[in-house]
Amino acid sequence: MAQTAPAAKATKVTSVNGKAQGSKELTFSKEIYMRWYEEMLLMRRFEEKAGQLYGQQKIRGFCHLYIGQEAVVSGTMSALEKGDKLITAYRDHAHAIACGISPNAVMAELYGKIDGSTKGKGGSMHLFSKEHNFFGGHGIVGAQIPLGAGIAFADKYLGTNNICVCFMGDGAVRQGALHETFTMAMLWKIPVVFVCENNRYGMGTAVERTTNVPDLYKIALAYDMPSAQVDGMECEKVHAAMKEAADRARNEHIPTFLEIKTYRYKGHSMSDPAKYRTREEVDEYKAKDPIEHVEHTILASNFATKADLEAIEEKIKQIVEASVQFAEASPFPDASELYKDNYMQEDYPFLMD
């Protein structure tokens, strides 16, 4: 990492369950800040466009936007190493893009086109890329939790030095799958980091309406699993917590549960008017917008000029526009694709009547 640029302000992170490794002072380079800015802005502009296209019925099905939560993924990715795996639920556009799937392939997938990341078979909720170690977008709340542990289990079994970061929403922590997986992840010392992106609502149900223990990181205490509550509106804090957790998984094979407090500006899905919360509450989070936060640091630290950032904005606009053109131009999968990819066996005798 180039250290020529002046460091931005230090960020303090402390694990809170009594198993803390001690508070850490981390500083971040210009390169990291510029990467966060560009990556998050791409997620944001990409999804704003996806939202528009959904309104035009270019994108169908269920579509869950990540807008407002970008720092969780960006702060995670900058803390990981090559070969580390990601898995998440159905709010997965940003995770896919951050893993390296091209915006063209993601947009084409949202359109249901053959050049999409899963050939138009997965759609918004099921983005995958083996090449980029993205183990998918999964549609059953909480079902990706044991899968994420299993992915990491395999890496340990095979003797790689990689870990898996397994994302979930605040709704998913109520599933039995989480509790069963936490038991075994600790018992078998699986190199996994569980991340609860607590955006405060499981669809329309506030966290407080699902539990008498609204501090979700405390769930890990019952398993003696290290855990922490993290401010998810700032990449620095996410990165620091993730780095500590990833190191612990990689070096000690100890899982961590991070409750990262974040917020989605949009509804649960495109059909959700989000009447269960106030405008004031949404505005409160928008005032802490993760992209504006990074932009502020970049300008205050003289990492880039306003003109530099405008040039990035323009570049991203072009990338997003190109992804739309790409998706428009790509054909829908031929109906014959229906019988492909159901089995590895090439001559599987499907019932045809």
Next chain:
Amino acid sequence: MSEERIIAYREALREAMVEEMRTDPTIFLIGEEVAEYNGAYKVSQGMLDEFGAKRVIDTPIAELGFAGISVGAAMNGLRPIVEFMTFNFALLAIDQVVNSAAKVLEMSGGQFNCPIVFRGPSGSAGQLGAQHSQMFENWYANVPGLKVISPSNPYDAKGLLKSAIRDNDPVVFMESEVMYGDKGNVPAGEYIIPIGKGDIKRSGTDVTIVSFNKMMKVALSAAEELAKENISAEVIDLRTIRPLDFPLIVESVKKTNRLVIVEESWPFGSISSEITFQVQKYAFDYLDAPIKRVTGKDVSLGYAPTLVEAYLPNVADTVKAAKSALYLV
């Protein structure tokens, strides 16, 4: 044919796992009591000693969790064998079997496959009451993405389990608690049995009887009884439930013109229902009588011996069904 060697069904299953694990280090066995207890039904006896705790893994009682962890491992380069103590308990894990294992290849556009075997005993096993007596072959067989195997004897069990372990698709492999001690000839040499092929266990000309798993005993005994009355029954063992070898049944029916299906599970939406549809479609003009079936009764199975006896398919009912198809009763 190799020299005769008589071993038990459980030993045949164990041999299949042990032989495959010796050749492929990515295969591991995971489940409740599989390691230190040597298997709830002793299928995995001695495997912990040979392969160690890394590859023969005891789990807490958390079917959904360890099934899901195994599916994740299969997506990332391993080949798990997941033992369920019974398929009754596997219902707790069915989300991971149906929503993850069966679908990940399709959802990922062919990028992630799931080479995994879910195995364990299925069906009634004495007076165990309603929750320990069920067969779910038809449930899993309904799901695209899965393969389903249900063998009736040691030889088939070994050859089919080896195929299942080598298969690159998820396989649900259903055994029988009451057959684990059954002895049969299993050659010492290497062999596999292909998935998706039925087997004519007894040739005949007058009526076709189709069955699978332990009801094959009923089917074969019924054929013996029918033979005493000079009725020649052909008995087909399905061996694989999905994909099901419909052509073998259709060809047999074209010869015998009559069909009886014996199935331990409930009648509604059953394997016998699907076979009946296929045969009426592809052998309608060959049928000389309506298709008959002998199934478990359409109720939950109670504990008392009288209830068990009244519930399960038996030889007498199967003989009667065959004779009915021949218009002899």
